[in-house]
Amino acid sequence: MSSEKASGGDVVTPVALADALASHGAEDENSIQDLRRLSGGANMETWAFDLVQEAVARPLILRRSPLLPGESAAAVSELPLSAEAALLPLVAEQGVPVPTVLCALSESDTLGPGYIMSRERGEALPGRILADDRYTAARRQLAWQCGETLARLHRVNLEQLPREVPNQTLSERLDGHQRLLDRFGNASPVHQLALNWLRQHAPSQRRHCLLHGDFRNGNLLVDEQGLVAVLDWELAHCGDPAEDLGYLCGNVWRFGYSDKPVGGFGDYHELLAGYREVAGWAPDMDAIHYWEVFCALGWGLVCLTMVDLYRSGADPTLERAAVGRRVSESEMDLLLLLEGRL
Amino acid sequence: MSHTDATELLAAVQGFLRQSVLPQLEGFDAYTTRVAANSLAIVSREIAARGDILDLDREAQSRWLAPAAAESSHDEGDYSAARALSLALRDGRLQVSSEFIDYLRQRTLRQMAIDNPRYSGFKQARQRWPELAVTAGVAEPGAAG
Numbered sequence: 001m002s003s004e005k006a007s008g009g010d011v012v013t014p015v016a017l018a019d020a021l022a023s024h025g026a027e028d029e030n031s032i033q034d035l036r037r038l039s040g041g042a043n044m045e046t047w048a049f050d051l052v053q054e055a056v057a058r059p060l061i062l063r064r065s066p067l068l069p070g071e072s073a074a075a076v077s078e079l080p081l082s083a084e085a086a087l088l089p090l091v092a093e094q095g096v097p098v099p100t101v102l103c104a105l106s107e108s109d110t111l112g113p114g115y116i117m118s119r120e121r122g123e124a125l126p127g128r129i130l131a132d133d134r135y136t137a138a139r140r141q142l143a144w145q146c147g148e149t150l151a152r153l154h155r156v157n158l159e160q161l162p163r164e165v166p167n168q169t170l171s172e173r174l175d176g177h178q179r180l181l182d183r184f185g186n187a188s189p190v191h192q193l194a195l196n197w198l199r200q201h202a203p204s205q206r207r208h209c210l211l212h213g214d215f216r217n218g219n220l221l222v223d224e225q226g227l228v229a230v231l232d233w234e235l236a237h238c239g240d241p242a243e244d245l246g247y248l249c250g251n252v253w254r255f256g257y258s259d260k261p262v263g264g265f266g267d268y269h270e271l272l273a274g275y276r277e278v279a280g281w282a283p284d285m286d287a288i289h290y291w292e293v294f295c296a297l298g299w300g301l302v303c304l305t306m307v308d309l310y311r312s313g314a315d316p317t318l319e320r321a322a323v324g325r326r327v328s329e330s331e332m333d334l335l336l337l338l339e340g341r342l
Numbered sequence: 343m344s345h346t347d348a349t350e351l352l353a354a355v356q357g358f359l360r361q362s363v364l365p366q367l368e369g370f371d372a373y374t375t376r377v378a379a380n381s382l383a384i385v386s387r388e389i390a391a392r393g394d395i396l397d398l399d400r401e402a403q404s405r406w407l408a409p410a411a412a413e414s415s416h417d418e419g420d421y422s423a424a425r426a427l428s429l430a431l432r433d434g435r436l437q438v439s440s441e442f443i444d445y446l447r448q449r450t451l452r453q454m455a456i457d458n459p460r461y462s463g464f465k466q467a468r469q470r471w472p473e474l475a476v477t478a479g480v481a482e483p484g485a486a487g
Contacts, residue, residue, distance in 0.1 A: 178432070187421045189428040190446050193438065196431060251463055258462040322377045325384055328453040332463040335447055336470070342438060 012037075012047055012062065016110045024102055025053050033057065044234075048119060059121075061099065064114030078234040082106065083162035085115035087233055090160055091210075094152045097229045122221035122228040126255040129222050130264045141226040143266020146215070146248060147274025147282070149227060154209040154241045154279065161210060166237040170202050173239075177301060184304040190331040194297045197338060203287055205240050213237050215244045216253040217263035242283035245271060246291020251333045252299045293337050300330030352386045387456045394476070395452050399423035402445045406436055424449075448474045 014032035026032065035049040038061075045064050050057040065081055079087070085104040092098050099120055105112030129135050129142075158167075168176070177195055186192060212219075213235030221229040247253075249261045249268070257264030262271045272282040307324035309315040346354075359379040367375055403423040407430055430436040447467070451474060454464040468475040 181428075181432075185425060186428045186432065187425045189424055189431055190450060192428040192431040193446065254462065256462045258466060318374055318377055318381070322381050325381075325457040328450060328457045329461050329463060331446075331450045332454050332461065332467055335443075335450055336463055336466055339470070342443060 011066075011110060012045070012064070014049075017049060017062065017116075020103060020105060020109065020111055020116065021051055024051065026051055027053075059119035060102065060116055061119045062111065062114060062116050064105065064111055079162075079236055080164055081113045081115060083164040084233050084236075085117075086162045087165070087236055088117070090156050091153050091230075091233075094155050096149055096153045097227060098233075099229055099231070120221055120229045122223045124218065124221050124231065126217040126253075126264065129217065129220075130255055130257055134224060135222060138222050138224055138226045139265040142220075142222065143262040143270035144274035144277075145227040146220070146262065146266070147245070147271040147276075148278050149230065149274075150212075150215065150241075150244050150248075151275045151278035153212060153230075154244070156210040158208075158210065158238065161238075165210070168237070168239075170205060170240065171199075174199055174202070177297065180301050180304070184301075184308060188300070188327070188331060190334055191297060191300050193342075194293060194334040194338065197342065198290070198294060198297065201290060201341075203240065203242075203290055207241050208238060209241050211237055211239050211241070211244045213244075213247075215248050216250070217248075217255060217265070218253065220263075240287075240291075241279075242287035243291045243294065245275065245283055246288045247295045247298075249288060249292050250295035250299065251292075251336075252296065252329060289337065293334065296330050296333040296337060300327050300334075303327045303330065349386050349389055352382050352389075356382045356386075384457060387459075391452060391456055391476075395449055396421075396423070398445065398449050398452070399427070402427060402442070402449075406430070406442060408435075444471075444474060447471050451475050 012035070014029035014035060017032045017035070018026040018029050020026075021031070031052050033050045033052050034057075035047065038046040038048050045062075045066060047062040047064070049060055049062070051060055052058070063081065063084075082104055085101050088098045088101050092100070099117040102116045102118070104115045107113050123129055123132075123135070130139070174195065177198075181188075181191055181195065212230065212233065214232055215230065219230065219232040220227060221231055248263055248271070251258055254260060254264035260266055261268055268285065268288065276282040303323050303326045306315075306320045307327075310317070310320040310324070356379045359375055359382075364372060364375050364379075399421065400423045403426055407426055427436065431438070436442070451464070451467055451471070454461060454467070455476060458464070
C-alpha cells in the first residue's frame with residue numbers, strides 16, 4: 001500500500017484547490033469556501049465547495065480517487081477519471097445535459113487523479129424524485145426526456161472517444177459475467193439460468209454506440225421541470241443502444257414503484273417516443289426486455305462484487321456487507337422476467 | 343427460566359438501535375444505523391427459515407443431478423447443493439423443466455422472505471405464484487418481545 005495516496009482532508013485543502021483553479025481565477029485559499037466532503041468509498045471521493053470571485057460564489061464539485069489507477073479492487077471495470085473528464089465535453093456537444101468540466105487533474109497533481117466540475121442544482125435521491133409533490137410535473141416528463149437524452153448521447157462519434165472506454169462484443173461481456181459468477185462461487189442457479197438465457201437470446205447487434213452504462217434513477221439530477229443533468233459516467237462503454245433504455249427500466253431502479261417501468265416514474269411508450277423523436281427509430285419491446293434481464297443479472301453481480309470487497313478487506317464497511325443480501329432481489333426479478341420465455 | 347436465546351438478543355439489539363440510538367442520529371450515521379438494524383432482522387428471519395431453503399436445495403440436487411454429483415457435497419449448512427445445480431446448468435448437464443423452474447421460484451421466494459420481504463418483486467412474485475409462496479408467517483422484529 002506504499003503507493004496509496006493520502007485521502008481526505010490531508011490532501012483536499014483550500015490551498016490545493018486554489019492552486020488547481022488558478023487559471024480559472026482563484027487568487028488564493030480565501031477564494032475557496034464551504035469545502036465539505038459529500039460522499040465516498042474506498043475508490044472515490046466527492047467534495048463540494050464554492051469558488052468565490054468578486055463576491056460571486058461559483059458552486060463546484062471535486063471528484064477524485066485516493067487510489068492510483070490499477071489499484072481499484074472493483075470487479076466491474078470503471079473508467080479512469082481522466083477519461084470521464086474527457087467524455088463529458090463530448091456528450092455535452094451532442095446536447096446531453098452534464099456538469100461542465102473546469103479542469104482535469106492528472107496523477108501528478110496534488111489532488112489527482114480527478115477533475116473539477118460545475119455543481120448543478122437539483123435532486124438526485126430517487127425516493128424524493130418519486131414521492132415529493134414538488135416533482136409531480138417533472139415525473140410526467142422525465143421518461144420522455146430520458147429517451148431524448150439517450151438518443152443524443154448515442155450520437156457521439158466513436159472515433160472521438162477516450163481510448164479507455166470499453167468496447168466489447170456482447171459475447172465477450174457474457175463471458176466476463178460467467179467468469180464473475182464462477183469467481184464468486186456460482187452458488188445461484190437462478191443467475192446461471194439467466195446467463196444461459198442471455199446467451200441463447202442474444203440479439204444480433206446492428207447498431208453500436210457509446211452508452212452511459214449506468215443511466216438510471218439515482219444518477220439523474222432532476223428539478224421541478226425534469227432532467228437537469230446526467231451524472232456518474234464511470235461505467236460508460238460501447239454497445240447496443242437498447243441497453244441504456246432497458247437498464248433504465250430494471251425493476252431494481254424503480255425503487256418500489258414497479259408499475260412505472262421507466263425508473264419508477266414513467267411508461268415504456270414515453271421513453272421510446274422521446275428516443276424516436278431524436279433518433280428517428282427506437283428499440284422494440286423484446287430488446288428492452290432482453291436488457292432488463294441483463295440489468296437484473298448485472299445487479300446481482302454488483303451485489304456479489306460488494307460482498308467480495310467486504311470479504312477481501314478492501315472495503316470493510318457495513319454497507320458493503322449488507323448489500324450482499326440484495327442478491328435475492330436480482331434472482332426474484334430474473335424469475336419474474338423469464339416467466340413464459342424459457 | 344432459560345437464558346436469553348439468540349433471537350431474543352437480536353430483537354433486543356434491534357429495539358435498542360431503533361428506539362434509543364436512531365433518534366439521536368442524522369445523515370449518514372442514521373442511515374447506517376438503519377442498515378445495522380435491518381441486518382439483524384435478516385439474521386433473525388434466517389435463523390427461523392434457512393433450513394427450509396437448504397432442504398429444498400438438497401431435494402432438488404437428488405432429483406435432478408446424477409448420484410455421483412449429488413454425493414460430492416455433504417457439507418451441512420452451506421449452499422453446496424445450489425452450487426452443484428448451478429454448475430450443472432452452466433455445463434449443460436441439467437435439462438430445465440417447469441418443475442425445476444418451480445423449485446427455483448420456491449427457493450427464491452423463501453430467500454426473499456428472509457432478505458427483504460418488502461421488495462416490490464417479492465410482492466409481485468407472491469401474487470403470480472401464490473401456490474409456491476410460504477404462508478407460514480415469519481415473526482416480525484420485536485413481535486416476540
